[in-house]
Amino acid sequence: MADVSPFGICQHGDVRRHRRQHVSEHAVAVAAQRLEEGQVGLVATHQVAGGLDHAAQEGCRFHRRHLRWIRIEAHAQVRAVAGGGTPPLVHERHRAILGGHLAGIVHRTPGLRGSPLCRHTDAVSPGRERCYARHVRIDVVLLPALGNEPFAGVCVVVDALRATSTIATLIARGVAEVVVTATVDEARALKAERLPAHLLCGEEGGLPPEGFDYGNSPAEFSQLDLRDRRVILTTSNGTRALARAADASLVFTGSLLNRTTAAHVALGEALRRGLDVALLCAGTDYGRAFSLEDTAVCGAVIERMVAGHEGPLTELALTDSAMAAYRLWRSYTSPRLLLGESTHGQALARLGLAADLDFCAQLDVYPVAPRLHRGADGSLVIRAT
């Protein structure tokens, strides 16, 4: 029991408080995030718990050391509870076994869609409840092609140059809805056949296709009065990533322009609904190649999730890729250097679009969290909420 402690995450000044609160009490918290549906009612897979030891080292970076294996056993008690969402959440309780002894009770909450998720944990010494902890796993998916399972939980799609920066700008300027398409032809057909009043916007090789009302320039959109207008937007990488994420429980778009609001809304919904968070990089070269700026901007969003989280920081657990994205973001002394250093940023500058680099490098100018909705016909529609 004494060696088991919660997954740790920390920010400046908060480490010692949480160390005292959680670790010194040897509280047990079991992070059992991926129980399979078929294993309920049987002895389930091995799961892990994490520790906060040594968290004060190296300027309060994140640490998850001294973990121990926890075995999760099924438990008879299953109850339905009224959750924040629809349909109501279902709670199941399972035993967590450490070294042959009962280490805690795991509350398992299937997600609203997709694979079941488990994150509510009661930690108990045998026979007695000790503390209550709740975990949100924060992951960064570096390319849409990675991760062959459908996303569950809350997803934040990032195509910093320029699709999700454009979307933040459009929504902030009052656009009622943005219908996203993967190809220029699809956008033209949509305008001609079904949405004649929509503005036709987007890019092909970075520039506006012939006959389009506007390109994909957030700097240009920021100068327009777009109140209650509706927009069709076609982009290459951004649309692919949005389509990949569309079956998650909730999908938001993130960029430097709206990183704090996107971070707070996405994490707040994840905590409220008991879901994980996945930040999805659009990537370059049609989503096949790693993108420096998308990864670092995911780190910028994570930074605000951590800084803005009012509960115990032990509620957040970063994966390896989330940690790398956070550290990558923190390695830049200014967002302009990040965008100027990236291959895609340089390509935009070559096309004469350097003004968009400067525009997209602004932090938190738009307090919006644009949300993706999947239409009945499969269309991808983004609105303010």
Add this chain to the structure above:
Amino acid sequence: MADVSPFGICQHGDVRRHRRQHVSEHAVAVAAQRLEEGQVGLVATHQVAGGLDHAAQEGCRFHRRHLRWIRIEAHAQVRAVAGGGTPPLVHERHRAILGGHLAGIVHRTPGLRGSPLCRHTDAVSPGRERCYARHVRIDVVLLPALGNEPFAGVCVVVDALRATSTIATLIARGVAEVVVTATVDEARALKAERLPAHLLCGEEGGLPPEGFDYGNSPAEFSQLDLRDRRVILTTSNGTRALARAADASLVFTGSLLNRTTAAHVALGEALRRGLDVALLCAGTDYGRAFSLEDTAVCGAVIERMVAGHEGPLTELALTDSAMAAYRLWRSYTSPRLLLGESTHGQALARLGLAADLDFCAQLDVYPVAPRLHRGADGSLVIRAT
């Protein structure tokens, strides 16, 4: 002409020298790295050149800003030259067109194997030669599954915890050859049927399988006298990555234990043969998941490539993922913090293998660059050279 300048890379103290040498002369260098074979003799694809402007900002980080499009046209002149390798290198000269004017001559050198590579460039003002530059593209492949084309050029495989740390230790302790297998059964069969005198080493779930002579612990191997012994080594992630890389022109293994020697030998061979460099992360979860420590250790190798390179730093061009790996590595104040923060490092600590974490965190204790050879029967064999 004035806006075109070479791809830049810099280290502390060297920026101003190279800025003066290259940029202030407005020298043209065309980085045309991936001309397709079928395009020779025709007008070829668009290619890019890079710039070193603003390189002095932000503590001498890498910068590649203010790029311009260069069009490469085929040129009649093709000559065979005696290269460092066998078969001899073939040189082809092509015109580089910028804004309708001749901007330079591109020397195209097909690689020894795989897709043709182009990196030798003569930069000229129309009719007059100005400077000579040569580029090595340094890339990091974050997972073996990424990049669906076969690797050309020089590859450095990194499975820091623990396969490539073990391999560096074995070779440094005098082992004559390490035969790598993907499965425990394959290793047992090899020992029983063909290599009875070899030591049987490796892991399954981190621990030595039954009947094996040793596990996969570099800390343990460092205590043994292994002069002229031969070893069969089975690992999960490491073997998969080595098999993925095996068809590259040259394959080395890298770890913190031998990062400087691996960096210098790999980059030296790439420069000598006119090849690119790809650092390949083994990843976790059978090569499907991003690994914090493998990516950062690739950055540690790149750091030594840059620091140890005696030619102009404009000879090196980092991709987005190489830049991210380098910055990730530089974000850690000590290698122990990196390995302790990684998910896989924590899993090893849970298994009681924390001594291996401390051992693998040592920098440059073994001056070896283990090299992978593909046997006639397809087997993967690693030797000192």
